[in-house]
Amino acid sequence: MSDRKPTIIDVARAAGASIKTVSRVMNNERYVSAETRERVQRVMAELQFQPNKSAQSLKGDKSYLIAHVYGDPGGPYTGQIQMGLLTRFRDQGYHLLIEEIDYRGDDVEDRVSKLVNQLNLDAVVLTAPVTDNDTVISVIERANIPYVRVTPQHERDGGSSVRIDERAAANDLTMHLLAFGHRRIGFIKGPEHHAGTRLRYSGYCDALREYGLEPDPEIIEQGGFTYRSALPCTRRLLSLAEPPTAIVASNDEMAAAVLSVAHDRGLSLPGDLSVVGFDDIELAEMVWPPLTTVKQPIQELADAAAEILVNILTRKKQPGEPAPQAHRVLPHHVVIRRSTAPPARR
Amino acid sequence: MSDRKPTIIDVARAAGASIKTVSRVMNNERYVSAETRERVQRVMAELQFQPNKSAQSLKGDKSYLIAHVYGDPGGPYTGQIQMGLLTRFRDQGYHLLIEEIDYRGDDVEDRVSKLVNQLNLDAVVLTAPVTDNDTVISVIERANIPYVRVTPQHERDGGSSVRIDERAAANDLTMHLLAFGHRRIGFIKGPEHHAGTRLRYSGYCDALREYGLEPDPEIIEQGGFTYRSALPCTRRLLSLAEPPTAIVASNDEMAAAVLSVAHDRGLSLPGDLSVVGFDDIELAEMVWPPLTTVKQPIQELADAAAEILVNILTRKKQPGEPAPQAHRVLPHHVVIRRSTAPPARR
DNA sequence: CAAGCATCAGATAACGATGTCATGTTTTCA
DNA sequence: TGAAAACATGACATCGTTATCTGATGCTTG
Missing domain, CATH: 3.40.50.2300 (Response regulator)
Structure with missing residues (x-):
């Protein structure tokens, strides 16, 4: 028993199939007989095979990474937004990267560019106070990556958004x-x-x-x-x-x-x-x-943002086509507690 | 002008050097003449070259990804810890991934394993309430990845920790x-x-x-x-x-x-x-x-955690050698405000 | 029954970096 | 001065996947 992590080659060998066939099984592609598929799956489970994301990312165009970009001070609900995104992305196999950027600094462009280009990000979520930062957004748009802005100040042509009024x-x-x-x-x-x-x-x-x-x-x-x-x-x-x-x-x-x-x-x-x-x-x-x-409605905002991105990402991406977009305005409501009352008589 | 992102090959061609030489310049390795080094650097800047992390990760053993694993409800200062980690890692070229896991669920092992093995994580930071979760820790230890626990309940043999008393x-x-x-x-x-x-x-x-x-x-x-x-x-x-x-x-x-x-x-x-x-x-x-x-002292705890990991990661990793570890206990202090006073007479 | 087609499977070339090794040049120093 | 050491560079294999071919089968269909 080797101590190395098993690769697709080990699986192929053990299952008596080619690596391409194993790849087909992994990605639920057609042209694999039910019998072969099952055999490969059994071997994968036995070896506890786990595909290497770096390799997938290098070859394919997906990195399975989505970044949440915000600034200091983030909204007070930054954490909750992250939790919301997390639970949605988790099931789809995406991971959430967080990046705090100093929107006043002069290295904003560099930072965002490094993030987007080096890591081959699949998508970006923007929350306050960078939802309307042109530098950040233009870098993301240039990389042609889908993004959602949560409670932005202005509408924009590119990208998606979720907000309340x-x-x-x-x-x-x-x-x-x-x-x-x-x-x-x-x-x-x-x-x-x-x-x-x-x-x-x-x-x-x-x-x-x-x-x-x-x-x-x-x-x-x-x-x-x-x-x-x-x-x-x-x-x-x-x-x-x-x-x-x-x-x-x-x-x-x-x-x-x-x-x-x-x-x-x-x-x-x-x-x-x-x-x-x-x-x-x-x-x-x-x-x-x-x-x-x-x-x-933080939970709902996060849900909506995640849903929009997952929709975009699971759709097959056509080369020339610009990134699709969506804008959603969620209902708000006033919560009346005990800090308000009629003014006292003078 | 191609629209593709430039690769190391493009840089090599433009600088009239081999890809290996460019690689040497990127990684500040020895055996490159000052003249060549400068020429390559100029070309890299011109082309706005940015190395592809997936490729680096695939070949080398580094992914430049560090995960922060916590559970719901995380400590109330989860967000602040993340901010602290972020600022430290940023300068070292590491990115922070966040992962919330349901420590009561039965898929804990699977989730952590996917995270650690698929993404080739470089290190992990654990905060409440998973600082003492054996399932999580054993997966991490099996993968032989350095980790730090922030304010854990018990001391442990493996791994590092930062805490107050x-x-x-x-x-x-x-x-x-x-x-x-x-x-x-x-x-x-x-x-x-x-x-x-x-x-x-x-x-x-x-x-x-x-x-x-x-x-x-x-x-x-x-x-x-x-x-x-x-x-x-x-x-x-x-x-x-x-x-x-x-x-x-x-x-x-x-x-x-x-x-x-x-x-x-x-x-x-x-x-x-x-x-x-x-x-x-x-x-x-x-x-x-x-x-x-x-x-x-959240800021200090985060700083200490980040520092420990950066130290471990920048040290050259010897194959057989177990991950080094460090334990740090930071000073605490009582903050006296107006919610305490002597008891009123009866 | 030959041709056409859908299905299944494998060999092999990418992807973009780093590691190994080979080669030539320069410096060091006994 | 000659051999060893240090320096500078490049060719090529390699990491673990996915994509592109190409080939082999069986099944229609005219």
Whole structure:
């Protein structure tokens, strides 16, 4: 018994067939008699034969590798997205590679190019904050590899995407506060380059206008999607002569910061201040009071992204044909918890 | 101009050298004149040549792939560990593959084996809850691949590990409460199979004994390391005729649940109830009051793990020689925040 | 019954790198 | 100064698959 890992040649020899026949069996190709097929399969099982992906990749055009590219800070749900992708890809024999890239760095192109070209990637999944990074996308497009962007900011010609309607969602949240009677509603934006920042802000503005109000720059702050970044924002808002009675934070982490500052000042929540977040990450339920927020259907987004790619990849690829694409908008919904209430009487 | 990706042959032709010489330049081998080396490098840059990893992997024994294997639920810091590994591996040309495996499933062996054997992995990083899974580890050891376990429960002969002293850390936390004057201290354990569960519990018990107390089964609960799992545990503890004045939760998520239940019952925190967590994940600072906890030096753990592997991998591998190993215990420290105080007078 | 076709199977050439070995040139140093 | 050592290069086999031929069978079909 050799100690080496068995190769297709060992299988062929043991099964009394040619290597090509074994290959045919492995890939479920035609022109193998049922009898031969079964014999080969039995031998493969006996030898615990496992095809070498490097060899398959070298010869064929598939690497069975799909990369998830994101940046720091990734969305708070980066991990969950990965889990979702993983479970879908696993059954199809694909493996997930993760790559964090510094989208501000000058080696972005080089990094992505190395990834895509050296590893012969089969596909790429992009999440925040690189969903709309032209450098990254152009490298991927040049390599003619299918890709999906998860919750991108803009539509694009090439590639696929999955998302919810962020503008409508922010609109819904703000309407919820307006319906409670709030009229002075603060807003904490996300960072400039992040997908979603603009859309969430404009949903907020639209809602105000539907009630005949104009966004007031005095109660609009710019955060960075992190807990820490929202602390000073909140402090300023709550120190105003006429502080807001409610605050819309562009994500849950920042909303948690709003809660902490409010607690620290001894405000009664939600009576003195209503707070809403965005995304419905686990944290939203773990803070006090639990956050009213918009649920990102993360599992569904990941599923949809994986499904789109698997569809594209299992379809036989014609040489000239451009990569097929799909765009999917999933339903969102507002989750009402205890961080929102009508404003207290003055 | 061909549209194909350039290969080593194209480079050789353009530089007027043999493919072997180009290979030498790529791998910084000896026996290439400075002049030739420079010429080849110029051509490589011009053609934007990038070596095909599949080919390198097929011929050589390196795949440049390292896998991070974990299970659901992974530690709350799975994502951060990955980020840490990523930045270290990136510069060395390694890529990180992630694999979530169901450690309860019956296909564990198959899954890990496929991963390790088909992809020719160079190394594996294991985190909770598979750091101590014998099935997984034995497959990896059989393939003779170096691996590092991050915060494992037990020491092992093979492989490397990085960790903090969890027992001592839990001991420190409990001592902190005892020093405040608490004598009735509840404990919420982690799930049975998880690394850390046993060590944290025994650290708690040791601390009590140092004060001449015996652990009281009535105020010891079993949770699952998740927020939800700790809710009923806490409810029971707080409903006792003689409820604890402090609760040690085995991780921060469960501590957050303790806080929520306490808030819900109108308790004043930390006066009526002191709470401590474990891990110091981001959440610890985002809840109210912020949690006293033990900091897992995640960045340092990831760094150490990556460093160990890189060391092993860059060392020339001798055929017969077993994989080298290293064990590192990093310092921990208790982070005191506002969730702990002396017990209120009755 | 020869020709045509679908089916089954194998020999052999790729894929793109690295390893082995051979060969010629230059340096070293006893 | 002569032999050994170090340097510089290239031809060619090789890794484990898949793809392209080519050949051999049996079965229709006119």
